Amino acid sequence: MYWTQFIYIVVATLAIGSAGALVALRHKSFSVWACALTGLAACILGTFIAGLWVSLGRPPLRTMGETRLWYSFFMLVSGLWVYRREGHRWMPGLSLIVSAVFMIVCLAHPEMHDQSLPPVLQSGWFVPHVSAYIFAYSLMGCAFLLALRAFWQGYHSKAVSRDALTSCDNLVQWGFLFLTFGLLSGCLWAVGSWGTYWSWDPKETWAAATWASYIVYFHIRLHKSASSGVAALWLLIGFILLQMCWYGFNYLPSAARSLHSY
Amino acid sequence: MYVSFYILLLLALVAQIAWGNIVATSLAFPVSGALIVALSAAGYVIDKEYGHTPWGRQLRSPLFTCHLMGSLAAYCVLGGLMPPLPEATEPTGLLWLGYRAGMDNFPTSLPFITLLLCCLLQLTMVVSRRLRHGWRISDSAFILVHTGWWIAVASGFFGSSDFSEQRIVVPSAYSDNVPYTESLASTRTAYDRQGHKMALPYSLSLTRFEMTRNAADGTPSRYTAVLETDGRKTFRLEPGKPFAPTWSERLLLVSYDAASPDHPAYVIISRVCQPWRYGILIGILMLMAGTILFTIRPLVATSHSEQ
Incomplete structure (x- = not known):
């Protein structure tokens, strides 16, 4: 597979994914067809990523454009997972829209897709660290969409109900597992590459802020009398911090001293 | 209780503005070892003697964790937003305040160290309470996560005084x-x-x-x-x-x-x-194991209830 073929993959993924999202919306209960179509769309994109991996001879996880491609794929997978687990029939559609945005950005700004991989990235931690983070980002992205929905419902009923966040709890718990794995595998990788587990690099600083914000969310949910609106607000804060950690910090002056630029 | 916490942070900020960042080597071993023992003993004694009082319960509460971790996130955000200052340049306005508050090197600033010490104290209290009141197998995830986080933070923070890096041509x-x-x-x-x-x-x-x-x-x-x-x-x-x-x-x-x-x-x-590297490694492994257990525990509970 080559980058020039990506446009066809985008068209196929969007067409089949849209069909899946429409079937999910039309059926009040869980639809196997919606699941199968969304799954097929994810498989097409996944196959392209695997093909790109083979043709490049390295994992396509090096540049921002390549991580966006993975995010598009994981967003479809996460949307399907939420639909399967929690039964939110609008989720395949919303996750497809987010995925489509990232695919279109990839088309407009493909960035580098050459075969080179700097020696520091030729580590066994590279794939698990980056892919765990991107999968966590997609799960947290779905949790963000659920939190927005909770706010929308709360706007109409004058309060965010505690039950509205139950789906978020499950999702954030899994997202946090991958986020923690990404963070800690990064520590183990860093000690071999840079000599320290943690060096308060700008990206690490934003990663710490993101991780702490989701811990706040968990502890708010543990506190019985705490407001659900505050919990949902922390999901939004966590998602914004997550965007900063992923690419936002690159636009700050402090990014110049970051070791996380390849 | 929460007001006292923010007053403490404010005092640390005033001290930071007055005296600047802490010199990392001042806490080198054996001072760091003594501080760890003192902090652990303080957490244990506070929980044992005053854990039943309203402020003792508040110190251990999830809500206090929210204040601690929320402040930690906020401090990281401020530190992350701080632009590096070119050499021989004097900051002005808000930047001047940021630099006086130690934001350019916030991990060694007094408010951040105060936050970390408060985190460690609270972790000591919650873990010692859980262990004193009969440890059960169902508590494994809780113990692993909180003890792992304690060990990783304590080893990273106190171990930074004994850390050194040199370049050799x-x-x-x-x-x-x-x-x-x-x-x-x-x-x-x-x-x-x-x-x-x-x-x-x-x-x-x-x-x-x-x-x-x-x-x-x-x-x-x-x-x-x-x-x-x-x-x-x-x-x-x-x-x-x-x-x-x-x-x-x-x-x-x-x-x-x-x-x-x-x-x-x-x-x-x-x-x-980095003599404390093994402490950090143990903390990381415990934290990871605990997080996995925390996540799969509801699944295990569901499959047991279905049986």
């Missing part, structure tokens, strides 16, 4: 015609971040350097340096593959003579001494 000892002589092509000198010279307990020399390049653009895809210590023991260094001469020390290949990459006259090695 290791000259090449090989030549096509001239036979190798240690005195001509070895070094016993390292430089710290301030450029101060330090003597190494062993000599280092470069005996071989190999590089492979990407066929497409000619950039280095892999490079390896073979070094010798005291003219006897040889070892191989690659980016991401360090060598440990002693239990607390790591040597990492950082760079090479870019002017002559095929036959470099020297390579640059980073020598990192």
